[in-house]
Amino acid sequence: MGKRNQERRKAKQKQRRQQARGQERRQSTRSGAAFGFGGTFDGSAQDGPFAFVPPPRTPSLADELERAVHEVIEAPEEHAEREIAAAASWLASAERHRPALSRAVFAMTDLLFGALWRAGWQPADVVWAVRKELKPRHGRLAVDLIAAEARRYAARGLDHRWAAQLNALEARVWWESDEQWLPGVALREKADHLDVARCLMELLRLLSWLPALELLCPPPNASSTAAAARPASPEAARMLGRIRALLTKAESTEFPEEAEALTAKAQQLMSEHSISEALLAARGGHRDTPAGIRVGVENPYEQPKAILLEVVAQANRCRSVWSKNLGFATVIGFEADLDSVELLYTSLLVQVAAALQAEGGRTHVGGGSRTRSFRQSFLTSYATRIGERLTEATAQATDAAVAASGVSGASARAGADTPGVLPVLAARHRAVEEETERIFPQISYSRSSGISDWEGWTSGRAAADRASLGTDSGALPSR
Secondary structure (H helix, E strand, O other): OOHHHHHHHHHHHHHHHHHHHHHHHHHHHHHOOOOOOOOOOOOOOOOOHHHOOOOOOOOOHHHHHHHHHHHHHHOOHHHHHHHHHHHHHHHHHOHHHHHHHHHHHHHHHHHHHHHHHHOOOOHHHHHHHHHHHOOHHHHHHHHHHHHHHHOOOOHHHOOHHHHHHHHHHOOOOOOOOHHHHHHHHHHHHOOOHHHHHHHHHHHHHHHHOOOOOOOOOOOOOOOOOOOOOOOOOHHHHHHHHHHHHHHHHHHHOOOHHHHHHHHHHHHHHHHHHHHHHHHHHHHOOOOOOOEEEEEEOOOOOHHHHHHHHHHHHHHOOOEEEEEHHHOEEEEEEOHHHHHHHHHHHHHHHHHHHHHHHHHOOOEOOOOOEOHHHHHHHHHHHHHHHHHHHHHHHHHHHHHHHHHHOOOOHHHHHOOOOOOOHHHHHHHHHHHHHHHHHHHOOOOOOOOOOOOOOHHHHHHHHHHHHHOOOOOOOOOOOOO
């Protein structure tokens, strides 16, 4: 073989090796690591003997899915719709691979949710955020994926709050086998496979961009023993049972007077329980510390609902910080007080919903509807007036608690060294403030009035005056 022919042969071999490596690098870049759990193409093929280049491995269905999802996640906003449509079309067209695709989706989302849990998210938080940004169908799909991921953990590996959220979401595996999940979703949603695939891609894009949160609850299997619910004394358990039963009955009755009486009695019991818990912890030497929960604040009329939650939290010596773009608020306080916030806020939402329904709609003089502005103003006024009533009730209840301990409220507020209720409540207030500042160091305060309908404002204020808050006299005892 001539020298020039040998040189040409070597040049062709070198060119083929470079082309093969470039193809592998492109495949590796495209597959990427959609959720940070590693790609499948490592680009590490080496030349074999006699300059032989092994052919690139044929990508698996899981590889193809990961690559499609990666393109959806990494697409800039202006190209997101195009990438979602392309990925959904590929997913829906893989008819003969659909059973394997269901398994591949679960394998991918198990890793995704594991990362979200370590980043501070909890099941209910995820569903609130999805409902905030997307549609109810996406929320149902998210619950399915959460249920599938939860199969990885034994019951003893779940914190009691985590288990309660899964139960409230009804996050259960309803499909007979994983291969039947995607077809089953299409049947449940009465949608074609393309619609389901698009919904899935939109959901995965949103989930992959959720920010990190404060860790308020240990994720599954975070430790060898998950936190169980703190055992309540028999007396406390009976009282909490009575409180929940009263509120449930108050929300279901058709008679406003009965609902007010039931809510008042429930609030009275709730207040007594909270103060007893605080005093027991202080006098028993327990280092009780503030905790945090997240409460959903959902449309419609989310702003006045957030205001209502804020005033309820303040009345119970808690703080509420609303994350509007995520669909929930974080409430910081002591455990018994956090329970009270959830119970009272839920009850007041039921009461104000009934009041709004009784008011009906509204129209402008010219005939156009002003129902939305009326209801926005109604709810904002309702929350504002409830806040005024709660503030008055808190001051009255503080004086009553101090008087019961043998110290006048006036002298206590003047700075006397008084053991008992007031110092305990003051110390708890400081602890809650410090914990809130730690979690939200750059918190900003703003409250828009949201008032554009005077009739709605006055009607909401009147409804707040009629709302039942606490004791038989209408006052809410302090925490």
